[in-house]
Amino acid sequence: MLNFIIRRLVVIFPMVLIVVTLTWGLIRLAPGNFYTGEKRIPPAIQENIKRKYGLDKPWYVQYGRMMGNIVRGDFGTSLSYPGQSVNQILARTLPVSATLGLTAYLLALVIGLVAGTLAALRQNSRLDYASMGLAMLGISMPNFVLGPLLVLIFSLTLYWLPPARWEGFPSRSIILPVITLSAIYMAYIARLTRSGMLEVLRSDYVRTARAKGLSETQVILRHVMRGGIMPVVSFTGPVLALLITGTVVVERIFALPGLGNYFLNANLARDEPLIIGIVAFISIIILVFNLLVDISYAFIDPRIRY
């Protein structure tokens, strides 16, 4: 087990460097740069800007400096927000995105698991149809439709909740973004749980459990659930990583100061240090979460050993 974890951790580092190098190359390929705008600026001023940010140096010097920064864990200074370091930006935006993402995921997990389990246990009942119907709606309705719809109803018609902005956790302002964000995951989790449970319910070891006289509650909690939520666990790793590191659409609709908003604007602005910093950070998070998921298999599924 320990061996497995160490092996995986060792791989993370070169993987991140590869991702960063590819990203760096792609930024170079994209036409335009962070200082060109609708208003054209004289060449002398462009030269000043290039000199100020070291963009007048040859590409290998720039690449070396960027890699050096990353190895030191310092992503440099943003180009589109002069004076703000990428580390500062990450430190400021991550709590917002993580709070939003985690809350949304917990909500999705609780409701999704309950709905999925009930639907599986009462297969083909009205409850099953109703929850799976809603889940289908949740999957089919993109969050850029759901968000404005919720705002229209709860903020602009009923005036119950604010239509946008972040007022910290907990506050009324996070209710709509959390619901908007969690809907699709809630739906996925419900469907994954249901299908996972249905498969397990028909398996031999569940029949054995029943045969040896366990009560139905014990069968469900100790045997069915454990096997049934495996697909949900696999799903959790990457999804949680993405949710924590920001969700562009929801952050934009609700004007939230999260990482997603920065990431989108950094790309549009060709803000190289900020893009690289966020990409490196997201890759680390995704790799770590996948590792955590793999580790958790060993605890949930007695058949898996590392």
Added chain:
Amino acid sequence: MSKLSAQRIRLGLLLTALASMIAGCTALGKNEVFFGKVTPPPAQVMRYVSGSETESLDNQVGSGNNDIRIYMALSEGLFEYDPKDMSPMPAIAERYEPNKDSSEFVFHLRENARWSNNEPITAQDFAYTFRRALSPELASRNAYLAYYIKYGQAYNSDSSFVRDPQTGQFLLAKDFAAPVGAAKESEAAANGSIPAGEDPALDTPFHHFMHEPDRVTLSGDKKEREAALAANPKLKEAVKGKEFVPIKPEDIGVEAIDDHTLRVTLSQSAPFFVKLLPHTVFRAVPRKVIEQYKDAWATPDHMISSGAFRLKTWKPYDKIVVERNPYYWDAANVHLDEIVFYPVQDAITVMNMYKAGEIDAMANHQVPGSWLDRIRPLRDYMDAPEAGNEYYDFNTKKPPMDNKLVRKAFNMSINKVEYAQWRKIIRPLLTFVPGEIFPGYPAPKGDEFNPEKAKQLLAQAGYKDDQGNFDPKKFPANQVEITYNPDGSNQPIAEYLQAKWKQNLGLTLPLKAMEWRSFVSARPKLEYKGIARDAWGADYMDPFTFLNLFYTGGENGCGWSSPKYDAMLDEANRTLDPVKRYDLLAKAEAFLLDEQPVMPLATTATNWMKKPYVKGMYPNPGSLHAWKFIYIEHDQSKWDNGMPDMKKTDAESVAANR
């Protein structure tokens, strides 16, 4: 069967309920005169959406209007934009005197101007501010606005003077006729002495230096320097054995004569110079704080501000709160206690916040195009002409658009009036300088819509059949792409033009969409075929800010220039009588329009909303607001029931002309 239909009925009911709920929300619009809630906040606290997140709170760094609107609360310059028409009104400068050809200005500063830490704001602060604006290390994108200051451009380009180490003499531009650096001889260069009867304190050694003949300046960039020398053999010879003396910030034409007198010497006549000074790049910045904290000076912990407000909170992508600056010289006349700026990018989110009464006003260009039919009739919608235009560039360096006849034909085959009606919130524009916003400017006539004439011109250009009539098949339509970035309404506009050229000339021109950053870097390099979308917003309230784009070396996207046009603009700027000057500028514009390097389409219009209880805020030509005049009116009878009155009162006119 019966079970199924029962389910269907239930589903139907559910959908109907949902639909009526949504319809209910929109039906609110039936009898309303304002959009959403109109309950004023209890205190004098204004909540405003300022657009995208600010780049920096350093008023010499950011260049977008989203930044400038915040800077206008935190900083003050010699002049402030008039809230109604954006003409310069005295701020820290109480009065000023231009010299006889408007190439030198003496500003008299008020003695009670204070920083937000109660220290006095002096002429030395402004000298520092102007030098910093031009410093290559700061690399401000707005530095070009200060290029009129003598040796300003050279200093910003990291250039050097050339000195003979033996004699200590500098090479002079007039000895090397070819254009090298600031070779344009200033009219007042003759001598630096002060006319008899004037304050002898104004006669300083620096003033004499400013009025010595212009020195040669050579770029600090080796490649550029060598190119300049290669182009001028006489200079190349003269430079041999000489030393390069880098231009220092103290060499540029800015001088603090005493604590309250600032003199600015320009490299050319610029009667419009004072109109530039309200720009935030010229607003006072605190030297001590900047030298101590470098890039981090403009943060809540360190910032000292020169404006009516000072920084209280800054949470990026969340909010910026500014509060009344108690030491501001005119604090007694500042109404608002606080302004909260929300950086919200998504226009629909902005509209939602406005409707829900979470904000009191919004930045310009926030109402989405598809909402206009519903929003425009409301009384809190701000619709006024803007100091901006929309046009398309012709690539004048490549065929077929290198032919003036073709350019004229393309321009004549678009009906600008019909176009403006289709766009709803703009005004048709046949000339280049936007209409209505420069009172007294005798705009020339541009070519009217005339598709028949257009075809004749194209036939004249050689695209004709045997009878001599225009033949669309002869025209190289594949060499012309309607190039644009598909943001906002640009896509439908390009499609509109495509349809009209098809309809009126029988030409099918391909569309070419490019991502914005790619587009704006390709356009000035003329890396497009035929036609490209373009627009310009005024840097200052003078027609020259538009006409200057086509001055040789100007930052335009069409590649056109003409010595004759340059001379016409120079002549206008040497003219002191404002009426005659406008006449000359209009003549230059007529010449420009005759050459048709661009196809003007429209004067843009403001497009934003403010609650009726927000007073003192106007849709001026840039929608840039002097915040100190704005207040929340709690007495409903005094609210703005529609567009606020934009006419200046007599008192305001007097104040502006002090």
